[in-house]
Amino acid sequence: MPVAAAPTPRTTPRVPGPPRLRLRRELTAHPLRLAGALLLALVATAAGLLLPLLVREIIAEFSEHHPLGPAVLAMCGAALAGALSQAASGFLLARIGERMTYRLRIRLMEHSLRLPLAVVRAQGVGDLAARITSDALLLRQVVEVATQLPLAALTVGATLLVMVWIDWVLTLVTVGALAVLTVLVLLILRRMKGNVTGQQDAVGRIAQRYTATLDALTTVKAYRAEPVAARALAADAEELRVVSLEGARLGALVPAVLTLGNQFAMIAVILTGGARLAAGDLEVGAFAAFLLYLLQTVPSVSTLATGFGRLQAGLAARDRCNELLDLPPEADPQDAALPVPAPVPDAPSVVFHGVSYTHAGAADAALRGISFTTARTGLTAVVGSSGAGKSTTLALIDRFIQPSAGSITVLGHDTRHWPLDALRARIAYVDQAFTLLEATVRENLQLGRRTPADPHELDAALDAVGLTEDIARLPQGLDTPIGREADLSGGQRQRMALARALLSDAEIILLDEPTSQLDGLNEQRFRAIVGRLAATRAVIVVAHRLSTVQDAQHVVVMGRGAVLDAGDHSTLLARCTPYRDLVASQAAPAH
C-alpha cells in the first residue's frame, strides 16, 4: 500500500524553503538591460510626443507659406526613431521576462523535487505541473507590464503638461473625464485578481485530474470507465469555464469603459474648444495639436488600464508560485552540513527502537512502538497481513517519513544524525512498481551510483538478471530511452530494478516485493539475485511469497502495527501462531 499522506507536524519540523519570488528583485536582477529597455521606451514616447508639436508647426508653416521640407523630414525622423526604439525596447523586455520565467521554473522544479513524498502526493502532481507551466507563463507578462505602466503614466503626465501649456481650460476638462474613467476601471480591476486566482486554481484541478486519469488509463479502459472519467473531467472544465467567463465579463468591461470615457472626454473638449475658438481665445493650430494630444493619450490610458489588469493576473500567479515555494522541503539546509558519520563496524544494518507512526489524517497509528534489529548482511523478510504496517516500516528506514516516537538506527547512527543525502546513498529502495525514470537504460541502471559503472559491470548486472538479450534487442541498446509503461514488460522492469540495486553502492537494499506471481524462471532468478545481494549486504524485503520467506535468515512478523515475533522460519513455525497461519494460508509445505 502506498505511504502517501502529509506527515504529522511532529514528524516534519518546519524548515525554510528557497527564497520566495520577489518581483522587484527579479526585475532589477539585470539593471543595465532594464535601464536600456526603459531608455528606448522613453525615446519612443518622446518621439510620439514630438509629432503633434510638429503638426502644429506644419499648420503654421502652411498659413505663413513657408517651405514644409524641414518640418516633414523631422516628422518622418521622429516617427522612424519612435518605431525602432519601441521594437528594441520590446525585445529587451521580452528577454528579461523569459529569463525570469526560466529561473523561476528551475527554482520551482528543484524545490518540488525536494518536497516530502507525502506533500507532493497531497498537493497533486497535475496541480504542481500547472504552477510550473501556466502560472509561470502568466508571470512573464509582469515584466512587460511593470515597465509599460510607469512609461504609460509618464506619457499621460507629460502629455497633460504639454496640454496645459497649449490650453489649461481644455486640459481641466480632459482631467475631469479621465478621473471618472480611472475610478471606474480601478473598481473593475480590484475584482480581477481574485478571479485570476480562481481560474488558475481551476486549471490546477483540471491538470491534476487529467494526469491522474491518464496514469490510470489501463484501469479506465479495462472497466469501460471512459464516460465516467470524461464526465469528471468535463465537470472540472465546466468549473473553469464558469470562472473564466466571469473573468472575461470583467475583462470586456475595461475597454468598453475606456472607449466611453474617451468619447466623453473628446465630446467635452470639442464643445469647450469650439466655444473658445469662436470667442477667439484659441487658435486653430493649437486646437488641432490639443486634439492630437488627446487622441494620443487614449492608447496610454488603455495601456495603464489593461496593464493593471495584467499585473493583477501576474500577482495572482506569483502568489500561487510562492505557495509552492513556501512548502517546507524534507530536509533543511543545515542537514547537508551535518558531518557524514562513518558506519559503525559490526553494527546492525537497521535497528527500530519503540517506533510509532501515525499517518496524517489517519485515526489509528500505523505503527505502535515497534522494535526489531536486522543483521549487517543477509536477508530479512518482513511479513504480515495486509495493512500491518510493512510498507510504512520501509518508508521510515529511507526517511521518507519520520517516526512520531522512538528512533531508528542505520549502520550504527540514528537516521536523524545522517545527512539525508548520505543516508539514502547507503540505501537502495526498490518499490513495488519497479519504477524506471524516463531516461536511457544506462542512466536508469546507474541511478544509485556515485561513480559511473564500467561496461563490464553493466554487462555483469544485466547478465545476472537475465536481461542481456532483451536490452541488446532494443533499438539503441543501453542508450535506448525507456521509462514509459509500454517500454518494458513487468518482469523486465522488475529485473531492471534489481540490476540497479546490484549496481548500486548501497549497503542496505529495501525491497517492497510485488504480490503478483512471477513465472517459475523469473521467480528462480529473483531468489538468486536476492541471495546474491544478501551475501554482502543487508536485504530487507516486504515478502509476500513464501519462497522469499523461506530463504530469509531472519523473519519479522507484523500484525496491526506491532511486531508479533521475529526469528528464523523454523523457530517461528514452532512458536508463532500468526506466522503458522500465514504460512498455512499460502499452502506452503511446512517443514
Ligand SMILES: Nc1ncnc2c1ncn2[C@@H]1O[C@H](COP(=O)(O)OP(=O)(O)OP(=O)(O)O)[C@@H](O)[C@H]1O
Ligand atoms: N497515506 C496514508 N494515509 C493514511 N493511512 C495510511 C496511509 N498509508 C498507509 N496507511 C495506513 O497505515 C496502515 C499500514 O499501512 P501499510 O501500507 O504500511 O501496510 P502494509 O502492511 O504494507 O499493507 P499491504 O501488505 O497491504 O501493502 C494501514 O492501516 C493503512 O491503511
